Amino acid sequence: xxxxxLRLLSRRLTAAAPGxxxxxxxxxxxxxxxxxxxxxxxxxxAATKEAIEQVRVKLGLDKSLPEQFAVYVRDxxxxxxxxxxxxxxxxxxxxxxxxxxxxELTLTALLLAVAVAxxxxxxxxxxxxxxxxxxxxxxxxxxxSLPTFFTGxxxxxxxxxxxxxxxxxxxxxxxxxxxxxxxxxxYLVDSLIARDSETFTACLRQLTLPAVTMALFVMAPxxxxxRASMLGVLGSDFIRTARASGLSRRTVLWTYxxxxxxxxxxxxxxxxxxxxxxxxxxVEKVFAWPGIGSFALESLLASDYAPVQGFILVMATLYxxxxxxxxxLYGLIDPxxxxxx
Amino acid sequence: MTAAALxxxxxxxxxxxxxxxxxxxxLMLLLVALLGPALAPYDPLKSDTxxxxxxxxxxxxxxxxxxxxxxxxxxxxATRLDMAIAFxxxxxxxxxxxxxxxxxxxxxxxxxxxxxxxxDTIMAxxxxxxxxxxxxxxxxxxxxxxxxxxxxxxxxxxxxxxxxANVRREAGFVEAARLSGNGTMRVLAVHIYPNCLPPMMxxxxxxxxxxxxxxxxxxxxxLGVRPPTPEWGILVAEGASFILSGEWWIALFPGxxxxxxxxxxxxxxxxxxxxxxxxxxx
Amino acid sequence: MTAAAPLLSVExxxxxxxxxxxxxxxxxxxxxxxxxxxxxxxxxxxxxxxxVTAFAxxxxxxxxxxxxxxxxxxxxxxxxxxxxSELEARRGRDLSMxxxxxxxxxxxxxxxxxxxxxxxxxxxxxKRGEVRRRAVELLAQVQIPDPERRYWAYPFELSGGMCQxxxxxxxxxxxxxxxxxxxxxxxxxxTTQAAIMxxxxxxxRATQMATLLITHDLGLAALHCERIVVxxxxxxxxxxxxxxxxxxPRHPYTAKLIAATPGPGVSLDELAAIPGGLPDLRxxxxxxxxxxxxxxxxPFCDEPLPLQEIGxxxxxxxxxxx
Numbered sequence: 001x002x003x004x005x006l007r008l009l010s011r012r013l014t015a016a017a018p019g020x021x022x023x024x025x026x027x028x029x030x031x032x033x034x035x036x037x038x039x040x041x042x043x044x045x046a047a048t049k050e051a052i053e054q055v056r057v058k059l060g061l062d063k064s065l066p067e068q069f070a071v072y073v074r075d076x077x078x079x080x081x082x083x084x085x086x087x088x089x090x091x092x093x094x095x096x097x098x099x100x101x102x103x104e105l106t107l108t109a110l111l112l113a114v115a116v117a118x119x120x121x122x123x124x125x126x127x128x129x130x131x132x133x134x135x136x137x138x139x140x141x142x143x144x145s146l147p148t149f150f151t152g153x154x155x156x157x158x159x160x161x162x163x164x165x166x167x168x169x170x171x172x173x174x175x176x177x178x179x180x181x182x183x184x185x186x187y188l189v190d191s192l193i194a195r196d197s198e199t200f201t202a203c204l205r206q207l208t209l210p211a212v213t214m215a216l217f218v219m220a221p222x223x224x225x226x227r228a229s230m231l232g233v234l235g236s237d238f239i240r241t242a243r244a245s246g247l248s249r250r251t252v253l254w255t256y257x258x259x260x261x262x263x264x265x266x267x268x269x270x271x272x273x274x275x276x277x278x279x280x281x282x283v284e285k286v287f288a289w290p291g292i293g294s295f296a297l298e299s300l301l302a303s304d305y306a307p308v309q310g311f312i313l314v315m316a317t318l319y320x321x322x323x324x325x326x327x328x329l330y331g332l333i334d335p336x337x338x339x340x341x
Numbered sequence: 342m343t344a345a346a347l348x349x350x351x352x353x354x355x356x357x358x359x360x361x362x363x364x365x366x367x368l369m370l371l372l373v374a375l376l377g378p379a380l381a382p383y384d385p386l387k388s389d390t391x392x393x394x395x396x397x398x399x400x401x402x403x404x405x406x407x408x409x410x411x412x413x414x415x416x417x418x419a420t421r422l423d424m425a426i427a428f429x430x431x432x433x434x435x436x437x438x439x440x441x442x443x444x445x446x447x448x449x450x451x452x453x454x455x456x457x458x459x460x461d462t463i464m465a466x467x468x469x470x471x472x473x474x475x476x477x478x479x480x481x482x483x484x485x486x487x488x489x490x491x492x493x494x495x496x497x498x499x500x501x502x503x504x505x506a507n508v509r510r511e512a513g514f515v516e517a518a519r520l521s522g523n524g525t526m527r528v529l530a531v532h533i534y535p536n537c538l539p540p541m542m543x544x545x546x547x548x549x550x551x552x553x554x555x556x557x558x559x560x561x562x563x564l565g566v567r568p569p570t571p572e573w574g575i576l577v578a579e580g581a582s583f584i585l586s587g588e589w590w591i592a593l594f595p596g597x598x599x600x601x602x603x604x605x606x607x608x609x610x611x612x613x614x615x616x617x618x619x620x621x622x623x
Numbered sequence: 624m625t626a627a628a629p630l631l632s633v634e635x636x637x638x639x640x641x642x643x644x645x646x647x648x649x650x651x652x653x654x655x656x657x658x659x660x661x662x663x664x665x666x667x668x669x670x671x672x673x674x675v676t677a678f679a680x681x682x683x684x685x686x687x688x689x690x691x692x693x694x695x696x697x698x699x700x701x702x703x704x705x706x707x708s709e710l711e712a713r714r715g716r717d718l719s720m721x722x723x724x725x726x727x728x729x730x731x732x733x734x735x736x737x738x739x740x741x742x743x744x745x746x747x748x749x750k751r752g753e754v755r756r757r758a759v760e761l762l763a764q765v766q767i768p769d770p771e772r773r774y775w776a777y778p779f780e781l782s783g784g785m786c787q788x789x790x791x792x793x794x795x796x797x798x799x800x801x802x803x804x805x806x807x808x809x810x811x812x813x814t815t816q817a818a819i820m821x822x823x824x825x826x827x828r829a830t831q832m833a834t835l836l837i838t839h840d841l842g843l844a845a846l847h848c849e850r851i852v853v854x855x856x857x858x859x860x861x862x863x864x865x866x867x868x869x870x871x872p873r874h875p876y877t878a879k880l881i882a883a884t885p886g887p888g889v890s891l892d893e894l895a896a897i898p899g900g901l902p903d904l905r906x907x908x909x910x911x912x913x914x915x916x917x918x919x920x921x922p923f924c925d926e927p928l929p930l931q932e933i934g935x936x937x938x939x940x941x942x943x944x945x
Contacts, residue, residue, distance in 0.1 A: 026466070033479060
């Protein structure tokens with residue numbers, strides 16, 4: 001099994017390479033198409049023509065496009081994503097500082113969504129036609145129609161303004177609390193490591209609404225897929241054989257049913273991640289969450305384009321890696337992909 | 342042929358009561374979209390400093406915003422823009438994607454490789470992020486929003502069309518037609534392309550909802566459509582800052598309108614899918 | 624001669640299906656019995672209710688199906704009235720089933736040895752450490768070459784014949800008293816068919832296991848069954864010891880079925896198709912469901928049919944037997 005797994009891994013890595021290459025090229029083209037003259041912007045309002053020219057040379061914008069592309073790729077290979085004009089810091093540093101916030105939000109939302117959607121889907125599939133089933137179907141169709149930014153705002157209104165249960169939506173941690181000492185940069189984990197339960201609770205409270213908002217958005221397709229997949233699997237021949245062999249209901253449902261049903265669900269995760277990484281931007285805006293999404297937005301509005309480019313690159317790379325992980329996960333569950341029959 | 346098509350369409354819509362309800366709702370929205378400004382009680386752009394931030398009342402069913410503009414009128418007029426963007430984007434990506442996919446499926450070789458490469462590159466990005474990038478790069482305009490939305494939806498249609506065309510190519514359609522003297526293009530246009538369409542219709546109606554959410558999302562973060570043009574995403578964005586001080590109506594009604602439209606598109610798509618391919622019923 | 628109490632006694636079993644187009648009366652008062660160690664074949668055209676009978680006995684019918692009458696006495700217990708927990712305990716241990724399409728009937732992402740292990744752990748009274756060894760033994764018993772290695776194989780890595788052998792091992796793992804075999808060789812090539820049937824015969828003989836063979840192939844039933852039950856449109860029309868059935872069929876349908884079955888010495892020209900088709904099982908049906916296809920039909924055929932005993936263990940359901 002180990003050999004087939006390694007073969008799968010190397011196959012998938014080589015398949016991911018063109019994707020990454022495409023991402024690099026497209027991002028380059030997009031950023032070169034941006035309106036305005038970046039040199040004039042960098043040089044400032046009062047700059048003279050010569051000063052602008054100097055800046056242009058310094059930024060390498062006087063070179064031909066293919067040369068610029070070569071420079072761009074070379075810089076990327078060194079991990080250089082350029083400089084942010086608004087903060088004056090290298091984009092890479094800004095991204096690294098803010099990435100944990102986005103990841104903490106996205107991962108928490110994913111865990112939450114999976115914890116709710118999977119059991120709901122299984123429940124609906126095992127009780128077809130009942131009110132449970134109908135409820136899940138209606139809720140998931142409605143859920144797929146929810147605009148993320150709107151649900152976020154509604155939740156803030158209900159839980160912060162009306163009920164006062166949630167803290168004000170202004171970031172990861174109330175300024176009253178010290179940020180926990182950095183180990184993983186995930187505040188929840190770090191506060192636990194530092195055994196600071198007050199900070200942990202405070203972080204959790206801040207995280208709740210944004211995570212729920214994002215989770216709601218992906219719960220629907222996940223539950224739908226789980227239900228449909230489970231229904232399909234439960235009607236298949238091998239389940240009938242398992243029942244005819246007298247295997248216990250639990251074994252039939254979970255070992256035989258659920259594992260097989262997870263295959264299409266794992267495939268759906270690719271699409272789910274695409275939504276989540278996109279929704280990240282919207283949720284971070286609504287809740288003033290200091291992640292890479294809100295940073296990119298601020299930079300965009302300030303015509304600071306290096307961070308925007310960096311943001312697109314990071315998101316796309318993250319997405320390619322996530323898809324790779326999903327493919328591998330799928331290969332682990334389904335031997336038919338691993339073993340060349 | 343049109344009579345049979347109409348009959349079939351009527352059957353599709355009336356078969357399932359939920360589909361019928363969704364369809365009726367959609368017709369109503371289309372009506373509002375078409376007649377928009379004529380139906381609106383007030384001028385959506387006209388501000389009235391005397392009655393700012395008024396909650397819903399008999400005079401202003403949806404209340405007024407911070408400039409005294411009537412929310413009902415703004416929401417109604419925004420319908421036209423949102424629907425137009427959604428339909429245009431989906432139509433564009435449907436046309437371009439299905440054509441590209443069908444060609445790729447029939448001709449194979451380099452055509453297929455290029456179409457696949459483009460498709461895969463688009464799909465390597467989280468789609469909303471790519472749309473952001475395109476609109477940011479090309480500039481804030483309605484056309485660019487439509488273009489960006491169309492681009493990110495292209496791969497779905499290309500893939501479906503290619504698969505369908507592939508099946509038919511392997512079934513010998515192309516060879517048979519060539520042997521009877523027809524050119525490949527004619528075969529493509531007359532035989533293969535029309536047969537790829539039905540499953541993609543389902544995809545299209547599901548995509549309409551997604552396209553609308555996409556456009557509204559872009560507007561919400563300040564890309565594409567800009568204020569004071571009424572658009573549901575912008576309206577929600579404008580209302581967002583007032584939620585914290587309790588003026589809920591500015592954000593709520595545009596958001597609900599958006600949800601309703603997307604919900605109807607999705608229900609219609611589900612209904613269509615159940616009818617065209619009952620095996621995939623969820 | 625006093626007959627020992629039968630192992631399985633199907634008595635007046637009726638099954639209905641709820642469908643979009645109405646109620647389908649798939650089985651109507653089906654009755655037959657199987658003794659310990661006996662091999663009985665159930666034959667009939669596609670749609671005659673053979674598989675439904677098998678699924679009804681095992682109580683694994685589709686949720687849309689309902690048993691509307693009768694009982695299935697197995698080893699003294701009425702399977703129709705039994706609770707699900709009792710059925711779960713008996714299935715796989717006292718009575719087992721093997722299916723058509725062996726590849727799809729096995730879990731595609733679980734190694735075949737482990738699937739056999741699941742049954743052993745559930746019913747077999749085998750300790751965890753022993754399971755693998757016992758499973759490999761079973762694989763060897765069904766003549767799978769290199770069973771040690773094949774324990775770890777997935778169904779898609781095995782041929783159809785091998786998958787069927789695995790299913791047989793699975794079904795026989797706990798030594799059941801009855802094996803229900805639903806078209807076990809359909810879809811396999813002829814040589815493999817023969818090998819599989821011989822395997823079933825040998826194993827049944829070795830353990831005194833009774834077999835219920837469902838098949839549309841009358842020739843196959845003739846070769847391997849001691850008694851044959853003929854079904855038509857949800858009715859049992861005749862049942863008899865094999866030799867007697869072929870020598871003197873008493874039901875017109877049976878005779879036609881035999882005439883339509885190819886065999887050595889019969890040329891294709893001599894084969895006769897059975898006229899008409901199966902009746903629509905929804906709505907009103909005549910008392911004898913074959914009557915509308917029968918050339919011997921007479922008005923009294925519409926009287927409710929008895930199942931008459933006209934010889935030793937030879938029953939027929941006809942007002943005008945041949």
